[in-house]
Amino acid sequence: MANPRAATLAAHERLAAIDPxxxxxxxxxxxxxxxxxxxxxxxxxxxxxxxxxxxASAGVExxxxxxxxxxxRVAGAGRVTDPLPELVSVPLFGPTEAGATxxxxxxxxxxxxxxxxxxxxxxxxxxxxxxxxxAARLLDSVRMADKVQKADFxxxxxxxxxxxxxxxxxxxxxxxxxxxxxxxxxxxSISLLNARTGxxxxxxxxxxxxxxxxxxGEPLLDGESARLLPSTVLRCNTxxxxxxxxxxxxxxxLLAVPILADGxxxxxxxxxxxxxxxxxIDDFTEADERVASLFANQAAIALENxxxxxxxVEKEKMEREMELAASxxxxxxxxxxxxxPGLLVAGGNRPAKxxxxxxxxxxxxxxxxxxxxVADVSGKGVPAALLVSTVHACLHLLVPNNASDLPSLVAxxxxxxxxxxxxxxxxxxxxxxxxxxxxxxTYVNAGHNPGLWxxxxxxxxxxxxxxxxxxxxxxxxxxxxxQVASGDTLLLYSDGITEALNGADEEFGMERLTALAMEGRxxxxxxxxxxxxxxxxxxxxxxxxYDDQTVLIARVVATS
Amino acid sequence: xxxxxxxxxxxxxxxxxxxxxxxxINNTGGEEIAxxxxxxxxxxxxxxxxxxxxxxxxxxxxxxxxxxxxxxxLDQGGRLAFCRLTPTIEKTFQIMGLAxxxxxxxxxxxxxxxxxxxxx
Numbered sequence: 155m156a157n158p159r160a161a162t163l164a165a166h167e168r169l170a171a172i173d174p175x176x177x178x179x180x181x182x183x184x185x186x187x188x189x190x191x192x193x194x195x196x197x198x199x200x201x202x203x204x205x206x207x208x209x210a211s212a213g214v215e216x217x218x219x220x221x222x223x224x225x226x227r228v229a230g231a232g233r234v235t236d237p238l239p240e241l242v243s244v245p246l247f248g249p250t251e252a253g254a255t256x257x258x259x260x261x262x263x264x265x266x267x268x269x270x271x272x273x274x275x276x277x278x279x280x281x282x283x284x285x286x287x288x289a290a291r292l293l294d295s296v297r298m299a300d301k302v303q304k305a306d307f308x309x310x311x312x313x314x315x316x317x318x319x320x321x322x323x324x325x326x327x328x329x330x331x332x333x334x335x336x337x338x339x340x341x342x343s344i345s346l347l348n349a350r351t352g353x354x355x356x357x358x359x360x361x362x363x364x365x366x367x368x369x370x371g372e373p374l375l376d377g378e379s380a381r382l383l384p385s386t387v388l389r390c391n392t393x394x395x396x397x398x399x400x401x402x403x404x405x406x407x408l409l410a411v412p413i414l415a416d417g418x419x420x421x422x423x424x425x426x427x428x429x430x431x432x433x434x435i436d437d438f439t440e441a442d443e444r445v446a447s448l449f450a451n452q453a454a455i456a457l458e459n460x461x462x463x464x465x466x467v468e469k470e471k472m473e474r475e476m477e478l479a480a481s482x483x484x485x486x487x488x489x490x491x492x493x494x495p496g497l498l499v500a501g502g503n504r505p506a507k508x509x510x511x512x513x514x515x516x517x518x519x520x521x522x523x524x525x526x527x528v529a530d531v532s533g534k535g536v537p538a539a540l541l542v543s544t545v546h547a548c549l550h551l552l553v554p555n556n557a558s559d560l561p562s563l564v565a566x567x568x569x570x571x572x573x574x575x576x577x578x579x580x581x582x583x584x585x586x587x588x589x590x591x592x593x594x595x596t597y598v599n600a601g602h603n604p605g606l607w608x609x610x611x612x613x614x615x616x617x618x619x620x621x622x623x624x625x626x627x628x629x630x631x632x633x634x635x636x637q638v639a640s641g642d643t644l645l646l647y648s649d650g651i652t653e654a655l656n657g658a659d660e661e662f663g664m665e666r667l668t669a670l671a672m673e674g675r676x677x678x679x680x681x682x683x684x685x686x687x688x689x690x691x692x693x694x695x696x697x698x699x700y701d702d703q704t705v706l707i708a709r710v711v712a713t714s
Numbered sequence: 715x716x717x718x719x720x721x722x723x724x725x726x727x728x729x730x731x732x733x734x735x736x737x738x739i740n741n742t743g744g745e746e747i748a749x750x751x752x753x754x755x756x757x758x759x760x761x762x763x764x765x766x767x768x769x770x771x772x773x774x775x776x777x778x779x780x781x782x783x784x785x786x787x788l789d790q791g792g793r794l795a796f797c798r799l800t801p802t803i804e805k806t807f808q809i810m811g812l813a814x815x816x817x818x819x820x821x822x823x824x825x826x827x828x829x830x831x832x833x834x
Contacts, residue, residue: 176789177785177786177789180789306811307774307778307810310809310810310811311774311810313809314774314806314809314810317805317809318802321802321805338802341770341771341802342802344738344771344773345771345772345773345806346773346774348740348773348774348775349773350717350738350740351717370717370738370771371717371718371738429740429741429773429775430741430775431741431775431778433741433742
């Protein structure tokens with residue numbers, strides 16, 4: 155193009171056609187092409203001072219060294235128009251006459267945005283100046299767009315940071331799965347701090363065992379060693395700043411923040427090696443410390459919530475179990491005691507809150523005799539209630555046809571319990587059969603509290619004649635018989651009566667029970683039963699009832 | 715999941731490529747994706763699907779690299795889609811503006827259909 159004015163116009167048109175938002179390499183290549191048109195030149199380089207290796211060139215192939223040297227001249231603003239040294243011009247264009255090459259900075263307000271290197275000065279310096287000014291404005295608009303984009307990215311990053319903290323807060327309120335929450339906290343903190351790796355260690359409330367240990371990348375610390383860390387933030391941008399076992403952590407720079415609940419150390423969040431876009435590792439800053447501490451606080455809250463939830467679930471489970479046990483027990487205890495020949499019977503059961511396993515019953519037999527029993531099973535809650543249920547079923551099945559041979563009956567109950575109940579589950583049992591014809595009580599006491607025989611002569615204890623049923627196979631139980639008269643009383647009870655504790659940790663005891671029994675020996679059995687329960691109640695005022703309490707009283711009213 | 719990212723490239727057809735990532739999209743992870751993406755662009759493939767099923771974490775440097783890849787693809791008339799993002803990563807992409815020019819899909823099939831121009 156021989157006409158300099160036409161060349162200048164063509165160059166402006168080419169610059170106007172460039173998309174300022176195309177990538178940087180294409181941008182520089184387009185600008186260089188326009189500038190070469192305006193300069194009537196074939197060969198040249200447009201040096202990008204930001205990314206020298208991505209500079210545009212035409213007709214020459216500049217080496218990395220040359221591009222970096224040229225980029226350095228842009229940085230030294232003010233000297234860019236000096237003639238290029240031969241060290242640079244010769245490798246680019248070959249030997250030329252001194253001053254033949256041209257280095258023209260593209261500037262906006264003395265700020266050099268690029269350096270144009272031409273094989274020769276432009277033919278129309280005035281027109282060319284307008285083109286370089288146009289190119290510089292284009293580069294400036296791109297620079298401004300970059301700044302806006304960067305600011306926009308920074309703003310979005312802050313939104314992301316706040317959103318992450320908000321999300322963790324919401325998760326804490328919405329989930330009780332501590333493990334997934336803890337992983338979320340670890341990943342979000344690594345992510346937002348641009349860290350390469352991270353470790354989260356959380357201990358139980360007593361801080362004596364790690365309950366959660368998770369790493370991204372190589373572990374920075376093990377769960378056991380974490381307890382030796384101080385309860386302060388450790389920002390270690392140099393090895394000298396590291397303490398204890400963090401000295402050996404496989405990372406260049408570390409930030410460790412404690413997880414504290416009510417001032418107690420519960421764990422640590424460690425992030426390592428904050429990345430930079432150029433691949434280097436940046437120092438952790440105070441702002442990073444604040445972000446990491448916020449996440450550590452969230453972990454502490456999540457941990458506390460999880461603990462409270464676990465406790466609530468356990469309490470609820472226990473309460474449900476107690477309700478179930480109570481309902482089982484309620485269905486098997488007699489609602490009312492039957493009228494039986496020759497006896498006045500009365501009794502009752504007061505279940506403890508933590509349902510134990512007392513059972514009592516009265517069985518009228520077909521031949522006019524009456525069987526009575528009181529049993530107390532080991533343990534509490536549903537297992538105890540189920541065992542009571544088993545004892546109840548056994549006795550209901552066996553008593554009607556086997557009451558004449560109590561040792562054999564008890565042996566069969568024992569066999570059944572040994573076979574079908576879990577280990578360490580057994581029941582004490584007092585079973586007695588009243589024969590109005592003979593005026594006798596025949597009984598077997600299998601490991602139960604001694605029965606009380608109240609007669610004008612005083613109180614006679616009816617002691618145990620064998621071990622509780624269900625405890626071991628093949629055991630036998632001794633049967634005993636007492637001859638009774640009208641007015642005599644048999645009093646059976648469970649250890650919930652005699653072992654009831656008062657505020658001073660004293661037991662109600664046998665002495666109080668026998669004294670009460672003797673005083674009420676002539677009262678109706680129902681009245682005596684109420685007196686016993688009333689006395690135990692008064693004795694234990696203010697103390698929670700720990701065990702089931704049962705009383706069964708049989709007064710002989712007639713014998714043959 | 716490891717902090718070191720692995721990328722597996724699958725070519726269901728001549729114009730589309732699927733990059734399956736496994737690991738942390740940070741600086742090194744992002745560069746790994748960019749290396750594969752630019753090689754595909756160089757060979758004329760400008761419709762890419764990034765399947766992040768096995769990626770649970772991404773940082774801002776990884777995002778800026780993904781934005782660079784997206785800009786290059788758009789410059790060359792291409793398309794970028796993501797699929798199988800965790801809810802956290804999807805929200806992050808929405809906030810950081812990636813979802814403005816790239817599309818996010820729950821599964822690979824609709825993403826591939828969109829990349830092939832079979833759906834809008």
